[in-house]
Amino acid sequence: MTWQMYKVVFQIKTPVHIGYRKYGNLMQTRPYVPARVLLGALTARTTREIFGRTRDWRRYRLVGEILNWLFTTSYFYPTTRENGGVNEFPWEENFPHYDFIGSYVSTALESGEKAAYEGSLHEVEYISPRTRDGGEQVYLSGYFFVREGKDTDEIFREIRENLESERERANLSAEEVKDLSDFLQNLKDTGKFPELTQTIIQKWQDFTETLQIGGERGYGWGTVERIRISETSSRMFDKYTVNLAGVRPVVKVPKGKSIPAHLVVKNDFPLVSGEIEPLVRKEWREGPGSKVVFDSVAYKPGARSGMDIELEIISLGYTLHKRG
Numbered sequence: 001m002t003w004q005m006y007k008v009v010f011q012i013k014t015p016v017h018i019g020y021r022k023y024g025n026l027m028q029t030r031p032y033v034p035a036r037v038l039l040g041a042l043t044a045r046t047t048r049e050i051f052g053r054t055r056d057w058r059r060y061r062l063v064g065e066i067l068n069w070l071f072t073t074s075y076f077y078p079t080t081r082e083n084g085g086v087n088e089f090p091w092e093e094n095f096p097h098y099d100f101i102g103s104y105v106s107t108a109l110e111s112g113e114k115a116a117y118e119g120s121l122h123e124v125e126y127i128s129p130r131t132r133d134g135g136e137q138v139y140l141s142g143y144f145f146v147r148e149g150k151d152t153d154e155i156f157r158e159i160r161e162n163l164e165s166e167r168e169r170a171n172l173s174a175e176e177v178k179d180l181s182d183f184l185q186n187l188k189d190t191g192k193f194p195e196l197t198q199t200i201i202q203k204w205q206d207f208t209e210t211l212q213i214g215g216e217r218g219y220g221w222g223t224v225e226r227i228r229i230s231e232t233s234s235r236m237f238d239k240y241t242v243n244l245a246g247v248r249p250v251v252k253v254p255k256g257k258s259i260p261a262h263l264v265v266k267n268d269f270p271l272v273s274g275e276i277e278p279l280v281r282k283e284w285r286e287g288p289g290s291k292v293v294f295d296s297v298a299y300k301p302g303a304r305s306g307m308d309i310e311l312e313i314i315s316l317g318y319t320l321h322k323r324g
Contacts, residue, residue, distance in 0.1 A: 009139050082227070145313065146204075255307050259303045262317075
């Protein structure tokens with residue numbers, strides 16, 4: 001089984017807030033876009049294009065499962081180069097945080113008073129559409145990986161198995177697995193599952209033309225427009241060789257080079273140095289973000305290995321050390 005690799009460049013149209021952490025009144029943004037954020041936006045766009053503006057969480061989940069089987073992506077990094085070249089990554093000393101990161105301050109007012117409502121002052125950071133110095137356009141650069149050999153029966157089986165493994169990890173309850181499995185089986189029995197899968201395969205490039213990513217979307221934030229997409233060779237960010245011939249894409253990271261994604265912590269690790277954080281995300285249930293899911297503990301992007309390593313790009317764009 002093989003993968004196709006595409007270099008993709010998005011133009012940032014409105015401020016992009018990628019939730020990170022909160023200090024007092026300040027809501028910080030990550031200075032990059034994790035793959036899971038991009039895949040979540042693509043899931044939302046695809047589901048609405050196919051099913052309309054539904055609130056049925058099962059449809060979002062199953063479209064996401066299909067996308068996860070067919071696609072994965074790298075992390076996306078800001079740049080002022082329209083061709084997608086990235087000079088400095090956020091963990092490098094010369095990365096221009098001041099140029100790329102802005103903030104917005106707001107507060108609610110007391111009804112009938114010209115005074116701030118107590119406790120409502122907050123500041124939200126964002127990746128800016130234009131640099132602070134010079135006003136240059138800012139882009140997001142990264143890669144899509146698309147699986148070849150797409151058999152709908154195989155996709156169906158793998159989704160069923162993944163739902164069960166999610167139950168075992170407690171990310172899905174037994175009732176949720178049954179609900180999703182019944183819905184999935186109904187789609188297959190009525191012939192709609194192959195149709196749904198083929199629509200995603202045929203139109204995924206159309207669905208990625210414009211996406212809304214990150215937080216504060218209700219205020220119009222997070223709009224990105226794809227300006228470039230091209231099939232490319234097996235090199236990522238001109239720094240890393242990628243093997244596209246396996247079950248998952250494998251990134252080769254030389255000794256001392258930075259790892260350009262979250263690296264899931266396992267006991268059999270080679271020597272890795274870097275900061276560690278929990279991987280926590282929100283999923284749609286009764287509404288968007290109504291369920292919190294813990295995935296794992298991982299090294300942050302920018303961690304370094306004391307030896308040459310190979311990393312599989314797994315679900316949600318996380319990476320996992322591939323044992324030799």
